Amino acid sequence: MPHRIFELTQAHYPDPLVDYSSTEFVLEFQDAAQLLQKWRNPHLGRSSREGTILGLASQARASSDAIKNKILTTMLSAELEEEYIDKLNVYKFMLDRTLPEALELVNLDKLLTPEDIEEFIRKHLGLMEDEYGRKLLTATMLLDDLHEITDIEIKDKFGRTRRVSRNDVLDVIGNILGNILLRQVSLWTVDDVISRPRGRFHLKKTYRAAIMRENSIPPSKISHEDIRVIDKDRLGIIYFIVDMSQSMNKQVFKDGLTRLDGALLTALGLFYYFKLFNRRKRREFDSFKMHIVPVTKNPYVISDTKKFENFLFDAEGKGKTRLVHATNVAIKHATENYKDNNYDVQIVYLTDGRPNVPFDGSIPGLKSNFLKEYFKNNMDTKTPKAAQECMIQLNQIFNYLHRGRERNWNISYFLMAGESFRATGLFKDTKEMLGSVTAPIIIDPTEIDNLGKRILKEAILSDR
Amino acid sequence: MxxxxxxxxxxxxxxxxxxxxxxxxxxxxxxxxxxxxxxxxxDSSLYDSVLLQTQATGSPKAIISANELQLLQQLKTDDLTPNGMDLFYASRSPRIFLPxxxxxxxxxxxxxxxxxxxxxxxxxxxxxxxxNFPDTLQQLYRNDAIISDLFANNVFEFAKERNAPWIWQYFQDFTAGTRLLSLYDLDDFYIPPTSIRSASIFYNYLLEIKEIMKKRSKAVIKAPxxxxxxxxxxxxxxxxxxxxxxxxxxxxxxxxxxxxxxxxxxxxxxxxxxxxxxxxxxxxxxxxxxxxxxxxxxxxxxxxxxxxxxxxxxxxxxxxxxxxxxxxxxxxxxxxxxxxxxxxxxxxxxxxxxxxxxxxxxxLLGDSPLVSSHGRVILQDREVGVFSIQEETVAQEQLLILRNHLQAKKDTFSTPLPGLPDVIVFKKYAGMHVASYLGIADKNQEQKYPLSPYDLPLIVRAIQVTRKKDAYQSDEREDETKISSVNYDNLEKLTEPQHRAIRYLIRQGEVIQ
Structure with missing residues (x-):
């Protein structure tokens, strides 16, 4: 009876559930942009939503089989046993009633977004709780899981599909686009720098001080006197003024992306960047407060984050471009709601640069003839009269804000267009309008890599 | 030893x-x-894996498809493994697994x-x-062990040589898919002839696997x-x-x-x-x-x-x-x-x-088959196979391989054979009865070189099979001629709602094109 004992290691006996196919699956910006398009047009994503339901179903079936097996063979505590029974009931209910109905509704295009699906399942599980006459912990837990619902199919470069959740995608957009755009938006949480080697270093300013002292790049050394530290954090309010006029529906980018898509992507990018920043800071209040002002017939301010997000997903372009009206609304909102001058205000324009409805009432600031003269001298400009009038008004407002001493107003002007737009008269006119306040930035979200380089270059040049 | x-x-x-x-x-x-x-x-987690895997496939060495793998991994994460069970594999020199x-x-x-x-x-x-029950299981185990070794050796080299990480999943899905379908004699349509054995290691492997699978299936079927x-x-x-x-x-x-x-x-x-x-x-x-x-x-x-x-x-x-x-x-x-x-x-x-x-x-298998074929729908330019599959081994991505592994035309896997037709698959989950459709979107266009067999424009739909009269609304299409020339005569053993689902899916497939 030669019974012998061997020791086997993982190498001899590998885990049979090893996932051979799991190679790195990196979501790139391109993918994220395309996915966003899918969300914004729910009809494009129907098969993906059907897949979501199927995924839930096969998981529910596998789970309920496993639970049955487990209850019959494995020693469990009373609480665990009851929990599993609850789970079993929930899965049974889902498979028998909720999911078939959900799939039918998706087929008929009556559930258009993952939120719709989640809402539907939530309602159904509510019904189930009524039926049982008590709260089902499992149902609540299942709903929490649904938040992570992986509703979007993406493909890697070999064409294999994976499902990702919306948050994954938005993180990518925020991280990449937001990071790049931030170099243009001049909001920093830094109020001032002081030359005192204590506290947190402000590397950029320190480096610059060293350059100025030595007059050479790179500086040979950073001396004691160069060191700049951050004095205190300030708060920022951001207004996104999103052009939603008819003209924004034009498809100017690769893959059929419209100007509006580009504008929303840009807004989302910044929005998620700052949101991430707020989260990272972990203060009791947010460092950045964000608002959005859609350029519609009667512009209004959206401050609620949830509504904000929904707006970015649901927006569609129609009507004229009341850019001045929207600007006025934003300024009014800021001065009325944030009386404390400690707030810096950043106004971010996302537009195609074609305002066409002048403002009738009075606008802040002094009239200046400079831009009027410019248009007079440039008789051959193709910019229509109404647009010229708007630009003059905007110029007046910008100058007023720029000179204002009681608080910092910053303007960023993003133009949704391809690189060829740079050669047009409209671009020159816009540049003239913005004058010394800021420079217009052309954004093509599909050319994200080049965009990054260019903005970086321009930011360094203009930030002297 | x-x-x-x-x-x-x-x-x-x-x-x-x-x-x-x-x-x-x-x-x-x-x-x-x-x-x-x-x-x-x-390591009791390893025991859980072996248990789940053996329950799902019938032997501790069998290769699992990517789809099933994900499900099982999720079960493990959710702590739903029935690990109070002892695993006993009754082959010759039986294997006893204990956590x-x-x-x-x-x-x-x-x-x-x-x-x-x-x-x-x-x-x-x-x-x-x-x-001869233990002999059968022994044969099963041996075959699966051979496949798993072949898999590990060939695919590793192949993936490295071609720098194509999808190959792992491809062979995994292929092996698992063949295992399921060959049990029902449904695997013939996607295996290349022996003449191309010399073409590449890729085909050599496929042919080897197929032969071993055939043996394995025979053993399973004969098992008392x-x-x-x-x-x-x-x-x-x-x-x-x-x-x-x-x-x-x-x-x-x-x-x-x-x-x-x-x-x-x-x-x-x-x-x-x-x-x-x-x-x-x-x-x-x-x-x-x-x-x-x-x-x-x-x-x-x-x-x-x-x-x-x-x-x-x-x-x-x-x-x-x-x-x-x-x-x-x-x-x-x-x-x-x-x-x-x-x-x-x-x-x-x-x-x-x-x-x-x-x-x-x-x-027993013939009495309630997990996979059955219901014939084909014949369209002008192609055929659509209709199956019902009550198994998690084969899902959309696995079907794609069967559909497509002979379609891809790059040097590494060119082939003269046509692939499987588009497919419609029926699947039941308790109260759910799903019909899903998998087709290739641009048949008429010249194929660009796809990077892998997965890299194709797809049409995928899944609908609930139902008796409701107004269930299948479809986007109207003007030229109905192409659709009216569809031949549904070869279908068998289907219910009325299933027939309607098939018609709807075929129509949808045409509309999207």
């Missing part, structure tokens, strides 16, 4: 339990099994001892039985039904031994033997085996002669069986309360669960064997 003999600090309690278990087996059966392998998993864990404090090693007795009883039976005999005998031996223990020991250990005792297969099998003799050695001699479950259960008529099994069921009611700690929901939820599994085996499994005289797995 794998590994080297090493000096190990073995848990003395474990060794003690092992030796005791052998002694008990010797006393009860007057023999002990000699040729077996006992795997004792120190290392504590079964209560005082009697932990006693419980382990009893679990080992249970396994040794099975092993002894497998060693001496006249049935043997579960009642095996489980029933082990249950009887273990039960007999527990009867000799002190009352308080019995009380302490029985709850931990939930996975071994009182399982419907065991309980029912035991009832039949008890008729074979007075004491265990006698019964053992008799049971060894049994070749399949049919020989075991044919001693009674259906009527007698029903009567006897009803008594066993009542007895089970009294006993099974030991295995559940929740008293609130025992009668409303837990017992019905156990009873339903019991009834399924006593009426469906035993019933089929008794009434129709089933002896082998193939007969």
């Amino acid at each position: 794998i590994g080297e003999e090493i000096e190990m600090k073995l848990d003395p309690e474990l060794l003690n339990a092992y030796n005791n278990a052998r002694k008990i087996t010797q006393d009860l059966l007057s023999t002990t099994p000699e040729d077996y392998k006992l795997f004792f998993f120190l 290392s864990k504590s079964y209560g404090s005082e009697f932990s090693s006693k419980v382990l001892e009893l679990k080992l007795v249970h396994s040794f009883a099975k092993a002894a039976l497998v060693e001496q039985t006249k049935s 039904l043997y579960d009642l005999v095996l489980n029933g005998f082990a249950e009887m031996v273990l039960d007999e031994h527990i009867g000799t223990l002190d009352e308080h020991v019995q009380k302490a250990v029985i709850p931990y033997l939930k996975g071994n005792l009182g399982q419907p297969l065991g309980v029912i099998g035991k009832r039949f085996i008890q008729e074979r003799g007075e004491n265990i050695p006698d019964m053992f001699e008799e049971v060894v002669k049994l070749k399949n479950d049919h020989e075991l259960v044919k001693i009674w008529t259906r009527g007698e069986t029903k009567e006897e099994l009803e008594k066993v069921r009542e007895n089970l009611t009294n006993r099974s309360i030991n295995w559940h700690s929740s008293r609130n929901s025992y009668w409303s939820d837990l017992w019905p669960l156990r009873a339903s599994v019991y009834d399924k085996i006593s009426s469906t499994y035993v019933g089929k064997i008794q009434r129709r005289g089933y002896k082998s797995f193939s007969e």
